[in-house]
Amino acid sequence: MYKRAAMIGVLVISLAGIGLSGCKMAPxxxxxxxxxxxxxxxxxxxxxxxxxxTCGTCHPAENNFTIDAAFxxxxxxxxxxxxxxxxxxxxxxxxxxxxxxxFGLIQENLDGxxxxxxxxxxxxxxxxLALRTSVQSPAGPRTGWxxxxxxxxxxxxxxxxxxxxxHFTKTLNRVPGVDFRLPTDEELDAMEAFQLSLGRQQxxxxxxxxxxxxxxxxxxxxxxxxxxxxxxCHVNAGATANFGxxxxxxxxxxxxxxxxPDQPARLTGKAVPRDDGFRSPGDRTFNVxxxxxxADSGPFFHNNAIETIEGAVAFYDGDSFNNxxxxxxxxxxxxxxxxxxxxxxxxxxxxxxxxxINTLENIRQSIELLEASRAAxxxxxxxxNLDRAIRETQDSIRVLEGGxxxxxxxxHLQEARRQTEKAARSVFFSxxxxxxxxxxxxxxxAFLAE
Amino acid sequence: MNVRTFLVGVVGMSALVAAGxxxxxxxxxxxxxxxxxxxxxxxxxxxKIQAVNARDQTVAIVAPAGAxxxxxTDRTKIWLDRSSLRQPNLKGTFADLRPGATVEVxxxxxxxxxxxxxxxxxxxxxxxxx
Numbered sequence: 001m002y003k004r005a006a007m008i009g010v011l012v013i014s015l016a017g018i019g020l021s022g023c024k025m026a027p028x029x030x031x032x033x034x035x036x037x038x039x040x041x042x043x044x045x046x047x048x049x050x051x052x053x054t055c056g057t058c059h060p061a062e063n064n065f066t067i068d069a070a071f072x073x074x075x076x077x078x079x080x081x082x083x084x085x086x087x088x089x090x091x092x093x094x095x096x097x098x099x100x101x102x103f104g105l106i107q108e109n110l111d112g113x114x115x116x117x118x119x120x121x122x123x124x125x126x127x128x129l130a131l132r133t134s135v136q137s138p139a140g141p142r143t144g145w146x147x148x149x150x151x152x153x154x155x156x157x158x159x160x161x162x163x164x165x166x167h168f169t170k171t172l173n174r175v176p177g178v179d180f181r182l183p184t185d186e187e188l189d190a191m192e193a194f195q196l197s198l199g200r201q202q203x204x205x206x207x208x209x210x211x212x213x214x215x216x217x218x219x220x221x222x223x224x225x226x227x228x229x230x231x232x233c234h235v236n237a238g239a240t241a242n243f244g245x246x247x248x249x250x251x252x253x254x255x256x257x258x259x260x261p262d263q264p265a266r267l268t269g270k271a272v273p274r275d276d277g278f279r280s281p282g283d284r285t286f287n288v289x290x291x292x293x294x295a296d297s298g299p300f301f302h303n304n305a306i307e308t309i310e311g312a313v314a315f316y317d318g319d320s321f322n323n324x325x326x327x328x329x330x331x332x333x334x335x336x337x338x339x340x341x342x343x344x345x346x347x348x349x350x351x352x353x354x355x356x357i358n359t360l361e362n363i364r365q366s367i368e369l370l371e372a373s374r375a376a377x378x379x380x381x382x383x384x385n386l387d388r389a390i391r392e393t394q395d396s397i398r399v400l401e402g403g404x405x406x407x408x409x410x411x412h413l414q415e416a417r418r419q420t421e422k423a424a425r426s427v428f429f430s431x432x433x434x435x436x437x438x439x440x441x442x443x444x445x446a447f448l449a450e
Numbered sequence: 451m452n453v454r455t456f457l458v459g460v461v462g463m464s465a466l467v468a469a470g471x472x473x474x475x476x477x478x479x480x481x482x483x484x485x486x487x488x489x490x491x492x493x494x495x496x497x498k499i500q501a502v503n504a505r506d507q508t509v510a511i512v513a514p515a516g517a518x519x520x521x522x523t524d525r526t527k528i529w530l531d532r533s534s535l536r537q538p539n540l541k542g543t544f545a546d547l548r549p550g551a552t553v554e555v556x557x558x559x560x561x562x563x564x565x566x567x568x569x570x571x572x573x574x575x576x577x578x579x580x
Contacts, residue, residue, distance in 0.1 A: 112476050114541065144474075151481060153488030154473035161487045162477040173538040174480045188487055280475060 032193065039194025042187055050168030050180035051087060052080035055160065055191070058106065058125045058167070062391050064297045065198065066127040068104045068304075089171040093117055099265050099272070103304050108166060110146070111280045116172065121275040122265055124304035127297045129199030130290050131156060134239035137249030145302035146277040147252050147287035157192040200361060203238040204292060206231070209450035210356060212406055218353030221346050228350060229330060229340055230291075230316075237357055239290040252278050252285035256324025257301045260315070264305065275302060295351075295358035295402075296395040309403075310351040316340045317347060348403075355403040356448055362396040363413075363445045365389075370420065370438050374431055386424040389437070393417040396444070409447035416440035475527060475571065479541075482533040483554040483573050495520075495555045502547050509547050509572070511555060519566030520555045522547070527571040534577055546574050 029037065044056035057080050059065040067081070075081060084095035093116035099105040105122040112119055123145055135141050135156050143149040143159045151165075152158035160183050169179040176182050183191070206223060210216045221228040222237070233241045233253065241248040258274055265272045276282025286302050294300070300312035321327045322339035331339040342350070366389045373385035397413045400406050416437045423433035473489075484490045497513030507522040522528070528542035531554075547553070552575040558568040 109476060110474065113479065148474045150487075151474050151478040152486045152490075153493070155488055158473075158487035161481065162474050165477040165480045175536055175538050176480065176482055176485075176533050178536050182481065182485060183487075185487070 035190050035193040036197045039190035039192070039197075042183075042191050043194050046187070047080075048164045048168050048180050048183060050164060051083045051090065051170050053083065053168050054080075055163065057081050059128050061388060064127050064293070064395065065129055066125045066297050068299060069102055072101055072104060087170070090169075093120075093172065096122065096270065098268065099270060102268070103265050104299065105265055105304055106167070110148075111276065111282070113174070118271075118273070120273065122272050123275070123302050124299060126289060127293055128195050129293045129297075130201075130238075131198065132196045132201050133203050134250050134288075134290050137251065138247075139249070139251075142250040142252070142287045145286055146275075146279075146282065147250070147285075148278055155192075156195060157188045160188055160191050199365070200290075200292060203236045203240075204357065206236045208357070208360075210353070211447060211449060212352070212356060214349050215352040215356040215405065215448075218346075218349035218351065221342070222350050222353055226334070228342065228346070230350065233288050233326075234291050237291040237354070239288045241288060250287055252283075252287045253326040254284045254324055255286070255316075255326045256320040257286065257303065257305060257315070258284065259320040259324065260305050260318075261320075263303060265303065272303075277302075291354055292357050292361050295355045295399045296362065308351075309354055310348060313342075313347045313350045313354070317342045352403050352405055355399045355405055359396045359399050359406075359409070360445065360448055362392045362399070363441050363448075366392040366396070366416070366420075367438055367441050370423075370434050370441070373423070374434050382430075383424060386420055386434075390417055390420050390424070393420060393441070406447050409444040412440045412444035412447070416444065478571065479527070479529045479539055483531050483552065483575050486554070486556075489556060490554065493556065495557065497553065499547055499549050499551045499553055501549060504544070507544065508566075509553075509555075511553060517565060518555065518557075520557070520569040520572065521567060522572070523568045525558075526569045529571065529573050530576050531573045532576045534575070542572075542574055547572065551575065 042055075043059070044054055044061070047054055058067055060067065060071070063071040072081065078086065081100070082097065084090045085097050095107045096105065099122055104124055106125055108121050108123055109116065109119065110121055126145060135143060137147075141150070141153075141155045143154065143156055148154065149162065150156065150159040151162040164180050164182060165174055171179050173179055207219055210219055222230040225232060231237075232243055233251070235242045235247070239250050241251045254277070263272070276284055278285045278287075294312070295309045298307060298309060298312070300306045300309070301315075306312050306315060315321055317340055322331065327339040331337055369385045369389040369392065373382045373389070376382035376385060393413055393416050397410055397417070400410050400413075419433045419437035419440060423430045423437060426433055478486065481487075484496055486494065490496070495511055495513050495515070495518040497511040497518065499509055500512045500517075501510040503509075509520045509522065511518045511520060522544055528544065528546060530540045530542040530546060532539055554573040556570045556572075557564075558570045
C-alpha cells in the first residue's frame with residue numbers, strides 16, 4: 001500500500017514538473033503592451049452605457065474583425081447586433097434587419113440625422129486589420145469606407161466617438177449621458193493603440209517569389225501598369241496609391257461601384273439610397289482598402305455588392321468601372337484608349353494571387369499567435385491566441401480551396417489546425433502540439449512562396 | 451501609360467478634391483461643447499459671444515486665449531448643444547447666436563496668429579433658464 005502511495009506521489013510530482021517546465025515566466029508588460037491590452041478590453045467589452053453593443057459586435061476577432069451574412073447567421077437572436085429587432089426604441093430608422101441578415105449591411109447617417117427615414121446609407125463593415133498601413137494620407141487621416149468616418153479631428157483615435165453615437169445609442173435622441181457615454185481621452189488612446197496593433201504593421205514588397213503557376217501570373221498582371229493596372233491604386237497590394245510621382249497615401253476615388261446594376265440589396269426592393277461617399281454632400285468617392293486581407297474578409301466594396309474575390313476583380317473589367325471617373329482617367333492615359341480589359345483566365349489569376357497573399361498573411365499571423373500562446377502567462381490569453389490561430393488557419397484552408405489552389409499546402413494547414421486544436425485542449429503537452437502546428441504552418445508556406 | 455495624364459485625370463478629380471479635413475461632421479453634432487476628440491482645446495475656440503453682426507454674419511467671441519471673430523458662411527453648421535439639459539442636440543441658425551451665449555467654434559483651416567475667419571461649425575450651449 002505504501003509502495004502504491006509512493007508511486008502515485010512520484011507520478012504526481014513528475015507530472016507537475018512536466019507541467020511547470022512548460023510554464024515560462026513572461027516578462028512584465030511594457031507600457032505600450034498595457035495600453036494595447038486595455039484597448040482590447042474596451043474594444044470587446046465596453047458598451048459605453050449604450051444599447052449593449054461593443055466595437056467587437058461588428059468587428060469580432062473570430063471573423064477577421066468584420067461581419068458577413070454567414071457569421072451573422074451563427075449569432076443568437078439576442079446578440080446586440082440585432083438590437084433593432086428587440087429594442088422598441090430602435091425598431092425604426094436605426095438598422096434594416098433584413099438587409100443586415102441577408103447581406104451584412106449596417107445603416108449609417110453620413111449625410112445627417114434630420115431625416116432618418118430617407119437619408120441614410122447601407123454599408124458593409126470594413127475589417128480593422130493593417131490600419132497602420134492604411135489610415136494615413138497626406139490629406140489627413142482616412143477612416144471608414146469613404147475616408148471621413150471619424151468626428152473631431154477625423155483620426156482613427158476619434159473614430160470610436162462617432163461609432164458610439166451612430167451605433168451604440170439606446171434611443172434615436174442620441175443624448176450623451178443618457179443614451180450612451182462618450183469615450184474618455186484615455187479610452188480613445190487605448191482603443192487606437194489596440195487597433196493599430198492588429199494585423200500587418202507594414203506593406204509587402206512585391207513581387208514575391210511565388211511558386212504556383214496561376215498566382216504567379218496573377219501577380220504579374222497585377223503589377224503590369226498596361227494590363228491589370230491594379231498596383232497604381234493598391235501599391236504592393238496595400239491601400240496606398242502611387243502613379244509615379246510618389247505615394248499619395250490612402251486616396252479616394254470614384255470607381256463607379258454605386259453604378260453597378262443588380263446590386264443585391266436593391267434587388268430586394270427595399271429602399272437603398274445612393275451612397276454619395278466622401279463628405280456631405282458627397283463627391284461620390286470612396287477610399288482604397290488594403291488587398292492583402294481581402295480574400296477572407298468579403299463581401300466586397302462599401303455596399304457589399306460582390307460576394308467573391310473573383311467577382312471583385314471582374315468588377316474592374318466591367319462598364320461600371322470603365323465608365324466611372326477613375327476608369328475614364330485610365331482610358332485617357334492609355335495609348336490604346338483602354339481602361340481595364342481582362343479575360344476570364346486573367347481575372348482568376350489575379351484573384352488567385354490575392355488568395356495566396358491572403359494565405360501567406362494568415363500563416364504569418366497564425367505563427368505569431370502560436371508563438372504568443374507559448375509565451376502567454378495567463379491561460380485565458382493562451383487560449384485566446386490559440387483560438388484565433390485556429391480561425392486564421394481555417395481561413396487559409398478556405399481561401400486556398402475556394403480557388404482550387406495548392407492542395408499540398410492545404411494538407412499541411414489541415415494538420416496545423418489539428419495540432420493547434422490539440423494544443424488548446426491539452427494541459428501537459430500544449431507546447432509540443434504548438435511547436436508541431438508552427439512547423440506545419442511553415443511547411444504550408446514553403447509550398448506557396450520561396 | 452501616360453502617368454501625367456492619369457495623375458491629372460484621377461487625382462485631379464478625386465484625391466485632390468478630397469484633400470483637407472476629413473472629419474465626419476454629422477456625428478459631431480451630438481458631441482457636447484469641449485469634448486470633440488482631437489479638436490476641443492487644440493483647434494477650436496471656446497468662449498462667450500460678445501457681439502453679433504447680422505449684416506456681416508460675424509460673431510465676436512471672447513475666449514481665454516484671446517478674442518476670435520467667427521464668420522458664418524453658407525457652409526457653417528450651427529448646432530444647439532442641449533446635452534446639459536439631457537435633451538437631443540438640434541440644428542441651429544444664425545439667430546441662435548446671441549451675446550452671452552457659450553459657444554465652441556471650429557475655424558475652417560485655422561492659421562497660426564489669425565484672430566478670426568470662416569467657421570466650419572459652431573456649437574451653442576443651451577442651458578436651463580435661471
